[in-house]
Amino acid sequence: MDLRFRDAEPSDEERAAVDALLGPPATAWEGGLRTDEDLRVAAAAESRRDLLLPALHAVNDRVGWISEGALDYICRRLTVPPAEAYGVATFYSLFSVTPRPARVLHVCTDLVCQAKGAAGLCASLEERLGPPGSSWQHSPCLGLCERAPAALALQAGDPPSSAVHGPVTGPDLVAAELAATPETGPADVSETPGSAEPPAEAAVPQAGDPGLVLLRRIGVVDPGDLDDYRANGGYAALRRAFEIGPAAIIREVLDSGLVGRGGAAFPTGRKWEATARQPDHPHYLVCNADESEPGTFKDRVIMEGDPFALVEAMTIAGYATGCHKGYLYIRGEYPRAIRRLTHAIETARSRGLLGADVMGQGYAFDIELRRGAGAYICGEETAIFNSIEGQRGEPRSKPPFPVEKGLFGKPTVVNNVETLVNVLPILLGGAPAYAAIGTGSSTGTKLFCLSGNVRRPGIYELPFGATLRDLLTLAGGVPEGRTLRAVLLGGAAGAFVRPDELDIPLTFEGTRAAGTTLGSGVVLVLDDGADLVKILLRIAEFFRDESCGQCVPCRVGTVRQEEALIRLSKRPDSGDLALLREVGRAMRDASICGLGQTAWNAVESAIDRLGVFSPASPSTFPSTEAK
Amino acid sequence: MTIPLRPPRRLVDITVDGEEVRVAEGTTILDACGDSGPCSGKKDIPTLCYGDTLTPKNACRVCMVEVEGSRTLVPACSRRVEQGMVISTDSERVRHSRKLVLELLGSSTDLSTTPRAEEWMERYGADPARFGPDAATVEQPPKVDNDLYVRDYGKCIMCYKCVDACGEQWQNTFAIAVAGRGFDSHISTEFDAPLTDSACVYCGNCVEVCPTGALSFKTEFDMRAAGTWDESRQTQTTTICAYCGVGCNVTLHVQDNEIVKVTSPHDNPVTHGNLCIKGRFGFQHVQNVPTGQKD
Ligand SMILES: Cc1cc2nc3c(=O)[nH]c(=O)nc-3n(C[C@H](O)[C@H](O)[C@H](O)COP(=O)(O)O)c2cc1C
Ligand code: SF4
Ligand code: SF4
Ligand code: SF4
Ligand code: FES
Ligand code: FES
Numbered sequence: 001m002d003l004r005f006r007d008a009e010p011s012d013e014e015r016a017a018v019d020a021l022l023g024p025p026a027t028a029w030e031g032g033l034r035t036d037e038d039l040r041v042a043a044a045a046e047s048r049r050d051l052l053l054p055a056l057h058a059v060n061d062r063v064g065w066i067s068e069g070a071l072d073y074i075c076r077r078l079t080v081p082p083a084e085a086y087g088v089a090t091f092y093s094l095f096s097v098t099p100r101p102a103r104v105l106h107v108c109t110d111l112v113c114q115a116k117g118a119a120g121l122c123a124s125l126e127e128r129l130g131p132p133g134s135s136w137q138h139s140p141c142l143g144l145c146e147r148a149p150a151a152l153a154l155q156a157g158d159p160p161s162s163a164v165h166g167p168v169t170g171p172d173l174v175a176a177e178l179a180a181t182p183e184t185g186p187a188d189v190s191e192t193p194g195s196a197e198p199p200a201e202a203a204v205p206q207a208g209d210p211g212l213v214l215l216r217r218i219g220v221v222d223p224g225d226l227d228d229y230r231a232n233g234g235y236a237a238l239r240r241a242f243e244i245g246p247a248a249i250i251r252e253v254l255d256s257g258l259v260g261r262g263g264a265a266f267p268t269g270r271k272w273e274a275t276a277r278q279p280d281h282p283h284y285l286v287c288n289a290d291e292s293e294p295g296t297f298k299d300r301v302i303m304e305g306d307p308f309a310l311v312e313a314m315t316i317a318g319y320a321t322g323c324h325k326g327y328l329y330i331r332g333e334y335p336r337a338i339r340r341l342t343h344a345i346e347t348a349r350s351r352g353l354l355g356a357d358v359m360g361q362g363y364a365f366d367i368e369l370r371r372g373a374g375a376y377i378c379g380e381e382t383a384i385f386n387s388i389e390g391q392r393g394e395p396r397s398k399p400p401f402p403v404e405k406g407l408f409g410k411p412t413v414v415n416n417v418e419t420l421v422n423v424l425p426i427l428l429g430g431a432p433a434y435a436a437i438g439t440g441s442s443t444g445t446k447l448f449c450l451s452g453n454v455r456r457p458g459i460y461e462l463p464f465g466a467t468l469r470d471l472l473t474l475a476g477g478v479p480e481g482r483t484l485r486a487v488l489l490g491g492a493a494g495a496f497v498r499p500d501e502l503d504i505p506l507t508f509e510g511t512r513a514a515g516t517t518l519g520s521g522v523v524l525v526l527d528d529g530a531d532l533v534k535i536l537l538r539i540a541e542f543f544r545d546e547s548c549g550q551c552v553p554c555r556v557g558t559v560r561q562e563e564a565l566i567r568l569s570k571r572p573d574s575g576d577l578a579l580l581r582e583v584g585r586a587m588r589d590a591s592i593c594g595l596g597q598t599a600w601n602a603v604e605s606a607i608d609r610l611g612v613f614s615p616a617s618p619s620t621f622p623s624t625e626a627k
Numbered sequence: 628m629t630i631p632l633r634p635p636r637r638l639v640d641i642t643v644d645g646e647e648v649r650v651a652e653g654t655t656i657l658d659a660c661g662d663s664g665p666c667s668g669k670k671d672i673p674t675l676c677y678g679d680t681l682t683p684k685n686a687c688r689v690c691m692v693e694v695e696g697s698r699t700l701v702p703a704c705s706r707r708v709e710q711g712m713v714i715s716t717d718s719e720r721v722r723h724s725r726k727l728v729l730e731l732l733g734s735s736t737d738l739s740t741t742p743r744a745e746e747w748m749e750r751y752g753a754d755p756a757r758f759g760p761d762a763a764t765v766e767q768p769p770k771v772d773n774d775l776y777v778r779d780y781g782k783c784i785m786c787y788k789c790v791d792a793c794g795e796q797w798q799n800t801f802a803i804a805v806a807g808r809g810f811d812s813h814i815s816t817e818f819d820a821p822l823t824d825s826a827c828v829y830c831g832n833c834v835e836v837c838p839t840g841a842l843s844f845k846t847e848f849d850m851r852a853a854g855t856w857d858e859s860r861q862t863q864t865t866t867i868c869a870y871c872g873v874g875c876n877v878t879l880h881v882q883d884n885e886i887v888k889v890t891s892p893h894d895n896p897v898t899h900g901n902l903c904i905k906g907r908f909g910f911q912h913v914q915n916v917p918t919g920q921k922d
Contacts, residue, residue, distance in 0.1 A: 001799070001801075002799075003801075003826070004825070004826035006817070006820060006824055006825075068817070068818050071817065071818075072817075081794075081801030081804070081826070082817035082826075083801055083802055083803055083804040083815070083816050083817045083825070083826070084794075084801055084804045085817070086804065086806055086815065086816075086817040086818060087804035087805050087806045087815070090806040090807050090808070091806075091807070091808050093808075097818065375808070392805065397683075397685040397702070397705060544809060544810065545809060546809070547808070547809040547810070548808060548809065548812075549785065549805075549807070549808050549809040549810065549811070549812035550686055550785075550812075551685070551686050551687070551688050552686070552687055552688050552689070552728050552731055552732055552784070552785075553688050553724075553727070553728060553731065555785070555809060555810055555812070556731035556732065556734070556735050556810065557727075557731055558809070558810075559735075559762075559763050559810050560731065560734070560758055560762065563758065563759070563761070563762060563763070567759075579757065579758070582723070582727060583727060583731075585723065585724075585727075586723065586724050586727035586728065586731075588699070589691070589699055589700045589720060589723075589724045590688040590691045590699070590700050590724040590727075590728060591688070591699075592685060592686075592688075597699060
């Protein structure tokens with residue numbers, strides 16, 4: 001590839017950050033110092049495009065933003081055209097291509113935090129630090145919803161650091177930011193008493209309950225200690241996997257009835273079988289830990305509280321489907337989960353549980369952790385491939401499906417974190433025992449992300465078949481003196497249900513029959529104090545922000561949807577309601593991927609099921625009343 | 628060298644708008660419905676991001692058709708037919724989606740130089756104005772930073788064709804790419820540098836494929852601004868580029884005895900519509916005839 005560069009030079013710091021990732025440049029062709037030798041040999045540069053995202057992270061982590069000189073240097077090192085690298089850098093919201101302070105506070109203004117007072121945080125910050133955009137900015141859901149309202153500070157440096165706040169008040173957040181509170185460093189792979197961030201089990205109200213399956217080790221094992229994990233049943237499932245072999249593992253997973261927990265509810269066994277059968281090699285495994293659906297934080301709790309379980313489960317999935325390499329794609333806003341998983345992967349590797357000869361069984365498997373950089377869309381199963389490959393995180397057109405042509409064009413199995421950890425109890429207890437839990441078509445247990453106006457928010461594990469009422473009761477219901485207004489199931493891409501619909505069974509078939517969805521397990525509870533119109537505006541803003549921009553119905557449709565909702569929030573208008581419906585239908589019918597296809601779901605259900613904007617419920621026009 | 632014979636393509640039976648036809652396996656729905664396809668009656672499926680010399684990008688969604696059993700509509704330009712497929716190219720659902728896509732585009736982008744946009748708007752009853760006067764648009768001043776062609780991104784529908792033509796699929800220059808995200812996404816050089824500072828080699832292959840006139844010859848841009856551009860007074864003559872031995876075909880568009888732009892036939896088996904700076908923009912010398920000798 002013949003690349004042309006402008007003459008921007010990297011600073012020493014930027015160069016050092018990139019070299020720390022890639023090693024020093026071998027030749028002047030890659031941006032090294034020119035020697036006599038270089039004038040005589042021409043290097044056939046090979047593009048290492050898939051390292052683009054890690055390299056952009058390296059600079060952004062060290063300096064806080066990506067300058068033209070830094071981008072050019074990355075491009076020289078990786079043989080990537082600068083225009084394309086610029087396109088990639090500007091795709092992700094955690095990166096900046098203009099100067100900004102080393103420390104940036106990301107304040108969640110998404111659904112749960114909004115319902116819990118994010119506006120107050122923003123007002124305090126604006127008063128002391130000025131308008132958002134530089135040292136602090138609005139952020140979509142940070143996956144800290146049980147601690148809403150929440151914020152995440154990311155501090156560039158060597159090493160970079162981070163701090164989470166939540167629940168927090170405006171004045172406390174301002175004080176903490178002005179003092180740049182103690183950051184959690186790389187030392188917190190185990191829970192440390194007195195640490196600023198509560199331990200993972202603080203998000204699990206049922207922690208320690210002997211009936212738990214997926215959450216049973218949370219708060220019980222030390223997430224930084226492999227021996228503790230093994231002492232608590234860890235790596236027994238992998239041992240059993242090696243005993244029975246790949247075909248029998250797939251049979252077990254098929255018989256268990258396990259379906260994906262990432263949102264699409266596809267049978268996992270069938271996906272594995274189809275991938276294992278592909279003659280083309282290599283096969284890849286991708287664990288989808290991008291968890292960015294507003295209100296979702298279950299995968300974070302697993303990864304922070306029981307990271308070795310995910311490493312073991314990925315190894316089993318890789319073995320069953322003929323993969324020797326697994327990518328763990330985790331959202332960039334999860335610094336503690338990233339540290340703990342990095343530690344778990346390294347430890348497993350050093351103990352022969354990953355690497356050339358896993359458990360001495362002659363099977364080679366390794367895991368590479370890849371960090372996202374602020375893009376909900378990268379959780380879509382084909383966008384994740386583009387992101388890993390160093391392209392813009394735009395979904396691909398299907399067919400071909402990932403099992404045929406996925407990552408690097410090869411057969412790939414993509415699974416959600418929760419889906420994968422289910423494989424451990426399936427192998428340990430056997431498929432029949434697993435399938436006996438839950439209902440006929442929704443087997444096993446499910447993690448629910450309870451948040452909003454509920455007494456005990458957090459992650460709950462229940463066998464499929466429990467009703468929404470059971471779940472709300474377990475979580476203590478709405479706070480004293482309040483009444484339930486609505487529940488948002490499935491997140492921004494989900495649908496609202498009314499207080500008279502609490503007997504909906506929380507199963508895939510039960511929610512579908514009720515015209516809603518389990519999605520990623522979001523159960524956002526809203527009481528009579530919640531402003532539903534504001535929630536809808538936020539949902540619309542979320543999709544407008546997170547659309548990749550590739551296809552017209554979603555790129556423009558999400559903008560028109562938000563505009564119409566803003567107008568509707570000020571005055572009733574049947575024309576705008578009709579407009580919303582028409583735009584919504586086109587987005588659902590004609591968008592490339594699930595983002596555009598579902599961008600209208602929650603708004604539609606609020607209008608149809610909750611009667612928001614209906615002339616019969618004037619209370620839904622608060623601003624008209626205020627005038 | 629032996630050229631492997633391709634195995635004969637199997638024929639599949641499909642139903643298009645109620646008519647049963649047979650087409651070769653692997654044909655796209657668009658081709659099956661096209662003029663050389665087996666369907667009786669002209670389907671005339673609109674397309675914008677589809678390019679006859681490029682890999683379908685599936686971005687504009689104006690070509691969507693209904694396939695029985697599919698949850699969503701499917702893009703005709705890229706979806707390949709399968710045995711037993713039942714396709715509707717003009718159902719209510721299809722017309723609704725085309726209407727909305729045209730309205731969404733028309734309300735955010737200047738389609739005044741997009742061929743056929745007006746005709747399709749009429750056909751599907753699209754009314755871009757109904758999103759109101761405050762609807763967000765991509766309006767911006769044209770980028771005029773070189774003497775050869777203009778980038779008027781207020782007319783850009785983000786079809787990705789220029790990026791594909793400049794990059795891997797043809798030119799391999801990679802001067803431009805898509806930057807930003809969502810409604811803010813746009814075609815850009817690195818750090819939005821002027822074209823003259825970028826990797827661009829002015830082959831004009833991006834101009835060749837642009838379906839909207841967002842990219843146009845400087846001559847065309849200036850004549851439009853002056854109100855003198857008039858396609859009805861133009862002739863097109865395909866000849867051979869005079870510069871080198873490759874012998875690329877060039878089509879000269881002439882108005883009032885002046886070359887106003889140069890295109891290249893897409894069906895040329897060697898160049899597929901691509902040229903280099905000399906064939907594309909190096910026509911001035913032809914016109915440097917001493918005064919008095921014209922005609
Ligand atoms: C816009 C969008 C975002 C998504 N985000 C995630 C995500 O963050 N995590 C996830 O596991 N699945 C996500 N999915 C679903 C994935 O596309 C895919 O279905 C899933 O990872 C497959 O794993 P599973 O079968 O184990 O559920 C998303 C889908 C869409 C359309
Ligand atoms: S639906 Fe939205 S997110 Fe999905 S490909 Fe289209 S523009 Fe991108
Ligand atoms: S003129 Fe050629 S090199 Fe320049 S941007 Fe267009 S396609 Fe790329
Ligand atoms: S400039 Fe033209 S070719 Fe390029 S994306 Fe825009 S409309 Fe398409
Ligand atoms: S952390 Fe704020 S909504 Fe999830
Ligand atoms: S022409 Fe088919 S999607 Fe654009």
